[in-house]
Amino acid sequence: MPSASPGVLAAVVTLLGTLYPGQEVLVCYGQPGSYQPDIIISLGDVRTLITRPVSGTNRPREEASELDITWSVFVAGDETQQVVAQDLAYGLRNTFADYFKTKPNETLGGACREAWVSGDTYEPATSVDPETGDPVGRVATLTSVLTFLTRV
Numbered sequence: 598m599p600s601a602s603p604g605v606l607a608a609v610v611t612l613l614g615t616l617y618p619g620q621e622v623l624v625c626y627g628q629p630g631s632y633q634p635d636i637i638i639s640l641g642d643v644r645t646l647i648t649r650p651v652s653g654t655n656r657p658r659e660e661a662s663e664l665d666i667t668w669s670v671f672v673a674g675d676e677t678q679q680v681v682a683q684d685l686a687y688g689l690r691n692t693f694a695d696y697f698k699t700k701p702n703e704t705l706g707g708a709c710r711e712a713w714v715s716g717d718t719y720e721p722a723t724s725v726d727p728e729t730g731d732p733v734g735r736v737a738t739l740t741s742v743l744t745f746l747t748r749v
Contacts, residue, residue, distance in 0.1 A: 601709060601747035602643050602662055608705035609664065609743065613638050616692055635672070636689070641665035641740070647749075657748050663715070664743040666693075671724055673734040679721050682737035690717065690741050705745070712745035 606626070613624040622636045623629055629637050645662040668689050672682040694714035697703045703711050722736040 599749070600645065601660055601745075601749055602645060602664075604708040605662070605705060605712070605745050605747070606640055606643070606664070608708040609640060609666070612696065612705065613693070616696065617689065622689075635670065636685070637667075637669040638689070639667045639669070641667055660747045660749055662745050662747070664745065666741045666743055668737075668739040668741065670737045671734055672737075675732070676723075676735065679735040679737065682735045683719070683721065686719075686737040686739040690714070690739055693741070709745040709747045712743055714741050715744040716742040 610624055610626070613622075617636075620636060621634045622638060623632060623634050624638045624640075626640050629639060642665045643662055645660050648659040648661070668686045670682045670686040670689070672678040672685070674681075697713050703713065705712055718740045720738045720740075722738065723732050724734045724736050725731060726733050
């Protein structure tokens with residue numbers, strides 16, 4: 598049987614497109630193109646571990662997968678804006694993580710058996726004007742891991 602990861606990725610993109618009404622958010626696979634609003638959520642690497650088949654006529658396998666989701670938030674201004682960017686990035690991630698706390702949301706509409714946010718890595722940065730090299734704002738980059746289990 599094929600991997601369930603493509604279906605989970607599609608379900609995550611659809612979910613992210615609905616979670617943040619009223620905010621200009623770009624949701625994309627991989628790196629964004631030329632359109633780069635202040636909030637970008639990108640789906641990155643997927644890592645999958647496939648277990649031994651279980652007993653049975655169709656011998657299904659268990660996929661345990663991890664998807665990297667990067668929340669990138671830009672806020673114009675000086676270093677005092679880093680906290681603003683950081684709080685917004687964590688707030689976006691919290692909204693996403695909280696979604697999985699209510700049944701049957703953890704299945705992403707049946708795309709997987711169970712999904713949850715299992716970790717994060719945070720990186721603050723200064724954004725500079727490419728022509729002058731002058732600082733123009735702060736960026737908060739939060740990379741979360743969505744763990745999901747499927748039977749294939």
